Amino acid sequence: MRRLMLFAFCVAFLVVPLFGAPITVRVDATDAPSNVFHSHLTIPASAGPLTLYYPKWIPGEHSPSGPIIGLAGMRVTANGNVIPWTRDRVEMFAFHVDVPSGASAIDIDLDYLAPAGGALFTAGATTSPRLAVLSWNTVLLYPQTANTDTLQYEATLRIPRGWKYASPLETRSAGEEIRFETVSLTTLIDSPVQMAAELRSINIPNDTGYRHTINLASESSYALETPADFADRYGRLVAETTALFGANHYRHYDWLLTLSNQVAHFGLEHHESSDDRTAENAIRDEEARKWLSGLMAHEFVHSWNGKYRRPAGLATGNYHDPMTGEMLWVYEGLTNFLGELLPYRSGLINAEEYRDELAATAAGMSQHVGRTWRPLLDTAVAAQVLYGSPGAGMAWRRSVDFYPEGSLVWLDVDMTIRSLTGGKRSLNDFCRAFFGGSSGRPEVRPYTFDDLVAALNSVAPSDWRAFLNHRLTTTDPTPPLGGIEASGWRLIYNDKPNLDISFQEHRSKGANVSSSLGFNVGENGRIEDVIPNSPAARVGVTAGSRVIAVNGRRFSTDQMHDVVKASAKATAPIELILEGDEYYSTARIDYHGGERYPHLERISGKPDLLDVIGKPLAKK
Helix, strand or coil: CHHHHHHHHHHHHCCCCCCCCCEEEEEECCCHHHCEEEEEEEEECCCEEEEEECCCCCCCCCCCCCCHHHEEEEEEEECCEECCEEECCCCCCEEEEEECCCCCEEEEEEEEECCCCCCCHHHCCCEECCEEEECHHHCCCEECCCCHHHCEEEEEEECCCCCEEECCCCEEECCCCEEECCEEHHHHHCCCEEEECEEEEEECCCCCCCEEEEEEEECCCHHHCCCCCHHHHHHHHHHHHHHHHCCCCCCEEEEEEEECCCCCCEEEECCCEEEEEECCCCCCCHHHHHHHHHHHHHHHHCCCECCCEEEHHHCCCCCCCCCCCCCHHHHCHHHHHHHHHHHHHHCCCCHHHHHHHHHHHHHHHHHCHHHHCCCHHHHHHCHHHHCCCCCCCHHHHCCCCCCHHHHHHHHHHHHHHHHHCCCCCCHHHHHHHHHCCCCCCCCCEEECHHHHHHHHHHHCCCCHHHHHHHHHHCCCCCCCCHHHHHCCEEEEEECCCCHHHHHHHHHHCCEEECCCCCEEECCCCEEEEECCCCHHHHCCCCCCCEEEEECCEECCHHHHHHHHHHCCCCCCCEEEEEEECCEEEEEEECCCCCCCEEEEEECCCCCCHHHHHCCCCCCC
């Protein structure tokens, strides 16, 4: 009823595109090396007032993060004459124009000034002198509508001479100007374009009947070199993911993997692709290549969980109606769990690496003492303000914990299903029933909390509503470790380095002493956060200060680790010389516990269910 009323309002008071006529958007990316995209749109319209929107709520970003700050040089014309535009006084992403009598369309020219750094996702750095990623939401406007599926866009693109490109969009013709298939605005924004002077496409062998391709782009040709078994190993990931869900909801799938130190690093999911950006050496470095599988698997899983099945609050019909994130512990939490488990099943990481990843998650959530006032559910509801929040204060404020803590919750769900059914059913059965269905073209099937509870009950009848609500709303100081313990393991700490934490230290060039002294410190000595009531916090060490020296010697991460290790036999406190703004101070931390890293230890007498859940599902 409400949708019908809104549609009637649009027809009566707003100009809409003429029936059957697509909107055209022509993007010139030849200046992308200089951080500028030029765009020209032609929008069919009739005389009268017209409201245009710059995309604000971008799917997968879970916040009103459309990078409108990069919009510049906007000029609107009709029949060659300039039309004045005004920004809405309340909605900063809306613009009003009056289409003159006799005009059948308006033309819009605009530039998008790509940032050099800073923000997350499509608002972050997206270009370098030798590569770029085009997110269509950054270079277009659209007429106000209840549903962007009804708006058809015909897109063309010019890229720098000599560059190559990759996109999930199918190409109608290619030459000096690339012409893509005509698609809905929804599909266009869901289909980024990767372009670079150095771009390599690797087809992944699989038995699904659908093309799967990893597209590698970098400033350097050396960064695109892969081991001989690279494609086959990711073929196993495709096989395991397909075996889990039982269907593929796409025509083909493209990983757009950008290997560059000049762009923002993240993964952003799309129905038929993912926009994955990481360090230039992520494939050439053996350790980094192994852990890269988690990013690749996470965004791949999103094609099912997040794109095909989507929480109703995130399944809005356009890009200006607000999204609500209360179900992100499913959208992101379950994806986080599967994005770590599937590389294990696929042989991309081994059992010890998987356990250390899980142990690091459990330890990290134990350190987020803000759980005593902010329940897990609120980290999801407040996602739009927690994304991009500073590292300082994170342990007490909490962050987007629905990712890591969601992993713990869904492991608990899996172990509970196995217990209820005597091992006959598992989370695998839930995933196949809830995210499976028919293969083929992308579609969206929204769901609610009630739908989720009903689906779990169909797999293993129980009071799932109470089970989930307790974990979502509790302010217990202990994170949900029941799934780890039910799997036959327990969280412990010892002086053996954790493999996941060691890689994170290697990648950041920092030192993680959070389980001993109570903080992480960067290569330059800057302290990211201090865990409340930790040994460091009790002597006044604060986030944002910089360690100048450790026990009288100039700071280095190796020196920090050596001193913490030696503390097990030392009698004197660890002495830090700190710099904060214009002031220097000395902190003496009375700690003698040595190095302390989280691990999982077998519980005697219980079966090893982590080994069971790691077994491959796909036939070799």
